[in-house]
Amino acid sequence: MRKYNFCSGPAALPEAVLRRAQEELLDWGGRGCSVMEVSHRSADFVAVAERAEQDLRDLLSIPDNYKVLFLQGGATGQFSAVPWNLLGAGSRKIDIIHSGQWARKAIAEAGRYGEVNLVASAEDRNFSYAPGPDAWQQSADAAYFHYVPNETIGGVEFNYVPEVSCPLVADMSSSILSRPVDVEKFGVIFAGAQKNIGPSGIAVAIVREDLLERALPDIPRSLHWKIAADAGSMDNTPPTFAWYLSGLVFQWLKEQGGVEAMAELSRRKSQLLYDFIDRSDFYSNPVARDSRSRMNIPFVLADARLDKQFLRESEAAGLLNLPGHRSVGGMRASLYNAVPVEAVEALVDFMADFEARNG
Numbered sequence: 001m002r003k004y005n006f007c008s009g010p011a012a013l014p015e016a017v018l019r020r021a022q023e024e025l026l027d028w029g030g031r032g033c034s035v036m037e038v039s040h041r042s043a044d045f046v047a048v049a050e051r052a053e054q055d056l057r058d059l060l061s062i063p064d065n066y067k068v069l070f071l072q073g074g075a076t077g078q079f080s081a082v083p084w085n086l087l088g089a090g091s092r093k094i095d096i097i098h099s100g101q102w103a104r105k106a107i108a109e110a111g112r113y114g115e116v117n118l119v120a121s122a123e124d125r126n127f128s129y130a131p132g133p134d135a136w137q138q139s140a141d142a143a144y145f146h147y148v149p150n151e152t153i154g155g156v157e158f159n160y161v162p163e164v165s166c167p168l169v170a171d172m173s174s175s176i177l178s179r180p181v182d183v184e185k186f187g188v189i190f191a192g193a194q195k196n197i198g199p200s201g202i203a204v205a206i207v208r209e210d211l212l213e214r215a216l217p218d219i220p221r222s223l224h225w226k227i228a229a230d231a232g233s234m235d236n237t238p239p240t241f242a243w244y245l246s247g248l249v250f251q252w253l254k255e256q257g258g259v260e261a262m263a264e265l266s267r268r269k270s271q272l273l274y275d276f277i278d279r280s281d282f283y284s285n286p287v288a289r290d291s292r293s294r295m296n297i298p299f300v301l302a303d304a305r306l307d308k309q310f311l312r313e314s315e316a317a318g319l320l321n322l323p324g325h326r327s328v329g330g331m332r333a334s335l336y337n338a339v340p341v342e343a344v345e346a347l348v349d350f351m352a353d354f355e356a357r358n359g
């Protein structure tokens with residue numbers, strides 16, 4: 001029996017996708033073996049890979065002058081790949097918005113290769129909001145501008161796309177495919193798969209073609225976007241099963257009505273939970289209203305001594321993976337695309353009942 005899973009990542013996958021993978025696991029389409037057991041260069045696997053790319057292109061309306069790369073090393077690998085690939089054209093200045101823990105990691109890594117300028121920081125209010133453009137301190141000649149549209153741990157989401165004159169780089173690990181995006185506003189979009197795409201072990205990078213020519217000369221081969229692009233993301237053996245499963249998720253998303261439908265669903269799901277939290281004195285969410293994430297909703301109890309009991313009882317009620325990130329405590333419900341409305345309804349019902357018994 002499948003329970004409701006609010007894990008922040010690796011996160012819930014659509015049940016229909018898991019069933020299809022299960023059906024095909026031992027005998028993939030009559031081939032007598034699984035998709036994991038064939039060459040990545042075989043026509044059969046290349047068809048899987050190409051279909052996944054095309055479906056992602058369709059879902060996000062990715063223009064032809066962008067390459068779609070399927071990479072290894074997770075989103076963290078891209079924290080290194082971004083500076084290695086973009087700092088070779090002259091300027092080594094990097095503009096970054098410090099919005100929380102994932103920005104912090106990107107800043108630390110970028111600082112090893114370039115000169116980081118913090119355009120703005122939300123540290124003054126414990127990363128509880130997305131800094132608006134009014135107070136930005138941009139460099140005149142940055143090689144690129146990095147930001148995290150959705151901070152997975154803090155539950156902070158930008159409700160706007162920065163307008164900048166250099167290439168805009170977005171770490172969309174926890175919000176990709178949850179709403180339409182205008183890809184043309186970005187130089188690079190990257191995401192680890194394990195939140196809103198598929199299983200862990202694969203990352204996606206969407207890179208504007210002209211940015212493939214800016215790599216530092218001594219860039220490690222495995223981080224080189226141009227080499228990956230020229231090789232169809234198969235310079236070496238890719239994570240074939242993760243790629244296949246991500247492709248099944250893309251097909252599922254199309255069947256569900258694509259990113260427009262996901263945007264509406266995300267709005268409904270998150271509003272259900274925020275409305276409940278806002279009506280209650282027992283629960284609270286620390287994030288500024290205009291920066292609240294639709295994907296990751298942290299909340300705390302007025303009396304933190306009840307946390308353990310809350311987590312024990314919610315798990316017993318079939319609501320999995322609600323503990324907040326180890327660095328912040330409290331609770332967090334991640335409402336990615338594969339989490340159905342019914343899961344949020346069950347969570348709110350549980351929270352109301354817990355409050356009635358303990359409030």
Ligand SMILES: *Cc1c(COP(=O)(O)O)cnc(C)c1O
Binds near residue numbers: 073077150152172
């Ligand atoms: C999870 C996450 C990462 C890290 O992803 P890995 O694939 O584990 O490296 C980076 N950025 C954001 C926004 C995330 O949510």
